[in-house]
Amino acid sequence: MSDIDVKADGVLCEKAVELLDAFIQECGLPVRTAQISGLKQIAFNQPSSLKEFAQHQRQRAERRHHDEEKAFWNLIDNLCDGRKPKHAWSLHQEIEGMLSEQEKADKKHLAALREEKKKLCYPPFFQHFCAHYLYRLSMKENP
Amino acid sequence: MSAPVKPIPVDTDLYIEEHHADFEKLGDRFFEEFEYDRKNKRVSSQVRNLQQIVCSATRFADIEDFVKNQMGKTGDASSRWKKVGKETLQHLQKLRDAAAKDFEKTPNAREELAYRLKLARSWVRAVVSHYLYRIALDQIKEGP
Numbered sequence: 317m318s319d320i321d322v323k324a325d326g327v328l329c330e331k332a333v334e335l336l337d338a339f340i341q342e343c344g345l346p347v348r349t350a351q352i353s354g355l356k357q358i359a360f361n362q363p364s365s366l367k368e369f370a371q372h373q374r375q376r377a378e379r380r381h382h383d384e385e386k387a388f389w390n391l392i393d394n395l396c397d398g399r400k401p402k403h404a405w406s407l408h409q410e411i412e413g414m415l416s417e418q419e420k421a422d423k424k425h426l427a428a429l430r431e432e433k434k435k436l437c438y439p440p441f442f443q444h445f446c447a448h449y450l451y452r453l454s455m456k457e458n459p
Numbered sequence: 460m461s462a463p464v465k466p467i468p469v470d471t472d473l474y475i476e477e478h479h480a481d482f483e484k485l486g487d488r489f490f491e492e493f494e495y496d497r498k499n500k501r502v503s504s505q506v507r508n509l510q511q512i513v514c515s516a517t518r519f520a521d522i523e524d525f526v527k528n529q530m531g532k533t534g535d536a537s538s539r540w541k542k543v544g545k546e547t548l549q550h551l552q553k554l555r556d557a558a559a560k561d562f563e564k565t566p567n568a569r570e571e572l573a574y575r576l577k578l579a580r581s582w583v584r585a586v587v588s589h590y591l592y593r594i595a596l597d598q599i600k601e602g603p
Contacts, residue, residue, distance in 0.1 A: 321517045322568045325575075329520040349531065440518070447524035450531025451548075454541055 324440035331405055332444035339391050345453050346384035352446045359442030363434045367396045475581045486589025492539045495594050505536050513583040519575045523551050554578045
């Protein structure tokens with residue numbers, strides 16, 4: 317049982333469910349199953365590209381005047397990179413919390429360290445997030 | 460000042476014993492919704508998959524995610540999961556809550572996770588045992 321298992325089962329799981337439930341309360345379930353699958357794939361295979369993917373999806377939603385969908389991709393962006401005080405929690409903040417003072421001071425290797433932590437944290441977070449979204453969608457269709 | 464006393468870990472078997480009737484009810488529901496392959500005498504692959512996930516998981520949330528993902532799919536298996544999934548997730552939440560309660564006074568995330576997983580394995584053993592018992596009764600009723 318590794319440290320990431322403990323984190324994945326704790327804060328990452330809790331935040332994925334809490335923040336998604338809050339979003340659904342406000343905006344419903346605006347994205348399709350296929351988009352959720354795409355989100356999960358990118359989170360697992362290319363976590364560093366996720367922010368860009370979310371921004372691209374947001375722009376598409378904006379062009380189609382889909383406000384709730386735009387809000388969803390805003391959420392994803394903020395989950396990846398939200399900063400205090402506007403965003404109490406984000407994966408960026410969680411990852412920064414995982415770095416020691418020594419690691420933060422090592423400018424040469426800091427970017428690589430952050431990438432390493434992203435590869436650890438993004439997959440379990442988005443696994444929980446996407447599974448919970450599909451569950452909420454199934455409950456909406458089958459109350 | 461005396462050293463703090465390490466609490467005696469709660470036996471998962473005791474928890475399972477106290478809630479066994481509830482687990483049997485879920486086993487009944489699994490039998491009603493997933494049935495089994497009567498012709499080839501094979502248990503439902505969905506029940507087998509759940510058992511496999513629970514026994515191999517290193518994260519409790521992987522078990523919850525399995526159920527949620529199955530509910531979110533389309534197809535025959537998913538339609539069955541939609542009928543028992545919510546109840547299954549409620550069971551899993553109770554296991555989470557039981558573990559959290561036992562570690563409330565002496566928090567230790569790693570030990571709590573290990574305990575949650577141990578509870579889950581005992582839980583699935585009880586549920587699947589009852590599901591298999593229902594299959595056995597059905598086969599006795601059906602005759603040779």
